[in-house]
Amino acid sequence: MENVKEVLTKKSKRARMEQRGKLVSFLCIALIVLVVISIFYFVASRGLATFFVDKVNVFDFLFGTQWNPSAVGPDGQPLVGALPMILGSFFVTFLSAIVATPFAIGAAVFMVEISPRNGEKILQPVIELLVGIPSVVYGFIGLSVVVPAVRSVFGGTGFGILAGTFVLFIMILPTVTTMTVDALRAVPRHYREASLALGATRWQTIYKVVLRAAVPGILTAVVFGMARAFGEALAIQMVIGNAALMPTSLVTPASTLTSILTMGIGNTIMGTVQNNVLWSLALILLLMSLLFNIVIRFIGKKGALK
Incomplete structure (x- = not known):
């Protein structure tokens, strides 16, 4: 038993x-x-040391326009205004997303709705190839092709936000296109069949039914591409000019958070003001990445509720 x-x-x-x-x-x-x-914890502890150890004013850091950590201003505080880099990062991110979105939607519609067979044979390998190209190659192409083209057409040195926008546009295009394709394929087939049965043309079905049903997925793709562009370092560093100045036009040298980080982090001593302020820039990047992820999850939940 x-x-x-x-x-x-x-x-x-x-x-x-x-x-x-x-x-x-x-x-x-x-x-x-x-x-x-x-x-x-590591990034926050290093980044917050600027404000708690070096006693730098938070508002002076976020909204100051002068960046020279080795110098001291009239008030005895180091000149660590990060606003030029913050604006530069946002400008290239939003502009590249604005340029890339129509191309991504057009390519996705062609691959899913118009010519799926040719899309898989032609566009899919091209997109996969663009995804696999290293950032330094994009930067070198931008330095060799985009910068001279901007210089000859718009004048100036060619380095600036416009050149960075073109480079990031190519870099995020595969990501946005791939996710948009997935969003269009996720639209139920009976949506298309019901629209066509009611007498709508194929273009009316694509524009008024398929694309509208795929809006949450497309927005997620765009935000994901913006997150990719916001965190890009090497390629943008090679074409933007790396001048820590307030951007006055699209064709003047500017800088981003990542370009200043990659240029300065290896030339500073740990624990100094010059090093701590760079970790503060890294903290801003980390918080922005978290914000992009929150937005993506919010869009996904909205789409699921629909």
């Missing part, structure tokens, strides 16, 4: 394997959470 009870209460091999699988999954998730928390 005891043997029968022991056999019935003993966990089977599959149950033990399932328990081990759950344990391994939990450990992996815990490790990922720990790494993310550690990154946030």
Whole structure:
């Protein structure tokens, strides 16, 4: 009797394997959470040292227009105004997204609605190729082609927000296009069939039914592309000019948060004001990435409710 009870209460091999699988999954998730928390803590501790250790005013840092951490202003505070870099990052991000979105939607509509077979044969390999190109190659092409073209057409040195916009436009186009294709394919087929049955043309169906139903997915793709553009460092550094000045036009040298970071982080000593303010710029980048992810999740929830 005891043997029968022991056999019935003993966990089977599959149950033990399932328990081990759950344990391994939990450990992996815990490790990922720990790494993310550690990154946030490290960057925040370094970035906030600018305000708590070096006593830099937060508003002077966020809205100041002069960037020279080695110099001191009349008030005795270092000149660490980050507004030129913040504006430069936002300008190239929004402009590249504005330029890339129509091309991405057009390519996605062609691949899904107009010519799926040719789209898979022609556009899909091209998009995959663009995704795999390293950032330094984009930057070198921008330095060799885009900057001289901007200089010859618009004047100036060629370095600036406009050149950075063109480079980032090419870089985020594959991401936005791929996610837009997925959003269009996720639209139920009976939406198209019902529209055509009511007498709508193919273009009316695409514009008034398919694209409108895919709006949450398209917005997610655009925001994801903006997050990609906002965090790009090497390619934008090679074409924007890296001048920590308030942007006065699209064809004058400017800078972004990432370009100043990559140029200065290796030339400063840990713990100094010059190093701490760079970590503060990194903290802004991290918070903006978090904001982009929140926006993406918000759009996804809105789309799910519909």
